[in-house]
Amino acid sequence: MLNLQSQFANILLGQRLKHDLFNHSGVLIIPAKTVITEEHLQIVTMHHIPISIHDIEEIALTEATDGCQLIDRSVLIIQDLYERVNYRRAIPLLDIKTHILPIIQHTVKHTDLFTLLSWLKSSDDYTYRHMVAVSILSTLIGKWLQLNETELQDLTMAAVLHDVGKINIPLEILNKPGALTPEEFEIVKQHTKDGYELIKATSGTTMRQALVALQHHERQDGSGYPLGLRSDNIDLYSRIVAVADVFHAMSSERVYRNAAPFYTLLNELYQFAFGKLDAKIVRLFLDRLMQALVGNEVLLTDGRRAIIVMINSHDPIHPLVRVGDAFVDLSKCSIQIEEVLA
Known part of the structure; x- marks a missing residue:
């Protein structure tokens, strides 16, 4: 059940009430199909009416x-x-x-x-x-x-x-x-x-x-x-x-x-493919993750900013990046991606 004095009241805001809501004396206080506002939450709290997720309709997406x-x-x-x-x-x-x-x-x-x-x-x-x-x-x-x-x-x-x-x-x-x-x-x-x-x-x-x-x-x-x-x-x-x-x-x-820093995260997950986790699933996940980052700006472990240009199909966690006008293949050096920048 939701405590309407808590953050869970946010779940109800903007949602549609599924059933008529009555107080403890049987008086209707909020009819069914009402879109819940702050005022309705205050009314429910004042009447000490318990309400839960089950009382609201499916969220419209x-x-x-x-x-x-x-x-x-x-x-x-x-x-x-x-x-x-x-x-x-x-x-x-x-x-x-x-x-x-x-x-x-x-x-x-x-x-x-x-x-x-x-x-x-x-x-x-x-x-x-x-x-x-x-x-x-x-x-x-x-x-x-x-x-x-x-x-x-x-x-x-x-x-x-x-x-x-x-x-x-x-x-x-x-x-x-x-x-x-x-x-x-x-x-x-x-x-x-x-x-x-x-x-x-x-x-x-x-x-x-x-x-x-x-x-x-x-x-x-x-x-x-x-x-x-x-x-x-x-x-x-x-x-x-x-x-x-x-x-x-x-x-x-x-x-x-x-x-974990981004490079640690990638390296540890990659290592888990050798015995701990399903190698096919890990490789697929890492490949999709890195492909999604192409074009993104990253911070390298040497402090420079770079743009991910291309993913190496044989080594997806060490892509080709562009630093200024120069290209750096991270699979051929000790530099790694420290952080993905928004």
Whole structure:
């Protein structure tokens, strides 16, 4: 349920009320189909009427909709939905299909990759923004792998739900600013099994969605958890979500560390293709990421500014760049990309 004194009131602004809203005496205070304004929120607060995502109609999406605002809204909605999962021990699947999936599908369709990545960077709302980010990145990878529409919808839902088991992790562990103790890490690892069981118990979900919750921390070389699975024993959707999960985690600001520099991010993800993550998916992701940056200005590790000119198909993370009137092949020197400039 939404606390209208909090930031979650922003979710309701501009949305259309699905049902008539009555006060505790049975008096109609806001009729159905009303577009909610600040005045309506004040009325609801004054009457102490509980209201949730379930009480508003599907968000209308157009190409003119501001993508950053949509992502911010989806983060708030995800937080509300997960709080309800924690309270009711049930996944509000219909609400996710109605309010989250359309935003993800719209964002993937209408936003360029570099702009999207800048919107998905996290700070104090990392836990819930991460769920949205992994869902969007997984859907993009699914499209690049040419999954059909049914498969894409299944993958997107799986990605939305991949961390649902974290509702059982105490906040002092989930948000701990330092390293976890071995005992705390064992508690964290349990979220894969808890998520699997919760999704399996939810009517309308699929087994592949449950498997993603269980397997997204498995690794190609068997070093992952909870089962130590290897290679093709890990479902394709789980391998896709694993790449999205790792990339967003490394590229985000966290309470215990800063986001990795761009060159570190690329190099680490590239290294993960040699044993940890699916090599085909990592290579596809890096290639698409770098192609999206052609023409962008970057800051190099030697302090100079450059423009990315061309991507080397054999070494996509070290492109050809232009510095002034000169061209520099980053695959043939020690200079790397420190930062992509807006």
